[in-house]
Amino acid sequence: MDRPWWRIAVDVLKANEVHLIPYVPDNVLKPLIAALHEDPFFHAFTVAREEEAVGIVAGAWMAGTKGLVLMQTSGFATLANVLASLPCAFQIPVLMMISERGTMGEFNLGQAAVWRTMRPTLEALAMEHHVVTRLDECEFIFDRTIRQAHLTQMPAAIILSPLLTGGKAVTRQVVA
Amino acid sequence: MIAAHNAKRMYRFDLMQRLVARLEHEEAVIGGIGNTNFDLWSAGHRPQNFYMLGSMGLAVPIALGVALAQPNRKVFAVEGDGSLLMQLGCLATVATLGPKNLAILVMDNGVYQITGGQQTPAARADFVAIAQGCGLSHAAWAADETDFERQVGHCLETDGPHVIAVKLDDQPPVSQTERDPPQIRDRFMRGMGAKRSKLPG
Structure with a gap:
């Protein structure tokens, strides 16, 4: 049986010695977060805000430990200033894995509205980013994006599409 | 209620010199945005200094990352009061993770000095009480320069995480950090x- 996307993520992170995983959680990320906590190779922990996680991963990399930040779309929307002035300006490979909320069946209007800011922000920052939609492309995109970030000392974002993860959809309007 | 402490207002550059003079084991120092890192720079560049140029509020998270990566090296985060206000949640994160090698130095002048001295919105806040409330029990105001040096020594000799808060006077920074982020990194x-490199550094 095929490995699920989150198991592939765990395997690729391990193969690339990405050890430190600060995160702000999301429902879609639950199986990945659980797997990271179960595996003593990883040091996964929550932070109060995504900006904090960017600082932690930047500091750790400069001191010899690789890391990756987990977040959802709305969390990414809080990051433009720190991404521009820390990993982009200092050339630090801060890696981000973002569960894509706000599209393909989103029920939360706030998520749908903030979703529209993500790609324009990544493009304005000229930051490498890839959207993963298919299980068969998962390992290649994860692995090559992480390798390139480390080799070029530049930050990068991996966006987990609902096409890959199933997203968090509801089928009808919830009325109280 | 105005914050209950009787700390003397001290000169930031003098405190930076006193801190740097105590560092004998290649301790890391992360200087927060603006005048905080300017005076760290002015106290004499060390290869173990990182000068943040932007990303206001991230001196403590960057220092936490360094501390987690190198648990045998002492790491100081030097952060202004206005900067820390932007990222107060990081104090809770530090308390939860409990890195023994991390010390946070809060430089509290009560104003945004670099933008013209406007008051911060924390006129009635006590940063030591905030740190303690987040779970950082080793947090104290430095009463004067001698007490500051004693507390720095305590940070170097004992397990943390530690927090030292100091009240500053209104003197400007001595000089400005060279703004070349990749070189600093x-x-x-x-x-x-x-990092090892054959390029002269």
Whole structure:
């Protein structure tokens, strides 16, 4: 049986010695977060805000430990200033894995509205980013994006599409 | 209620010199945005210094990352009061993770000095009480220069995480840090032993 996307993520992170995983959680990320906590190779922990996680991963990399930040779309929307002035300006490979909320069946209007800011922000920052939609492309995109970030000392974002993860959809309007 | 402490208002550059003079084991120092890192720079560049130029509020998270990566090296985060206000949640994160090698130095002048001295919205806040409320029990105001040096020594000799808060006077920084982020990052990585290069550094 095929490995699920989150198991592939765990395997690729391990193969690339990405050890430190600060995160702000999301429902879609639950199986990945659980797997990271179960595996003593990883040091996964929550932070109060995504900006904090960017600082932690930047500091750790400069001191010899690789890391990756987990977040959802709305969390990414809080990051433009720190991404521009820390990993982009200092050339630090801060890696981000973002569960894509706000599209393909989103029920939360706030998520749908903030979703529209993500790609324009990544493009304005000229930051490498890839959207993963298919299980068969998962390992290649994860692995090559992480390798390139480390080799070029530049930050990068991996966006987990609902096409890959199933997203968090509801089928009808919830009325109280 | 105005914050209950009787700390003397001290000169930031003098305190930076006193801190740097105590560092004998290649301790890392992360200087927060603006005048905080300007005076760290002015106290004499060390390869183990990182000068943040932007990303206001991230001195403590960056220092936490360094501390987690190198648990045998002492790491100081030097952060202004206005900057810390932007990222107060990081104090809770530090308390939860409990890195023994991390010390946070809060430089509290009560104003945004670099933008013209406007008051911060924390006129009635006590940063030591905030840190303690987040779970950082080793947090104290430094009463004067002698007490500051004693507390720095305590940070170097005992397990943390520690917080030292100081009240500052209104003197401006001595000089400005050279703004060349990749160079700063490269020097710091060499200072951390995380990078080897044949290029002269």
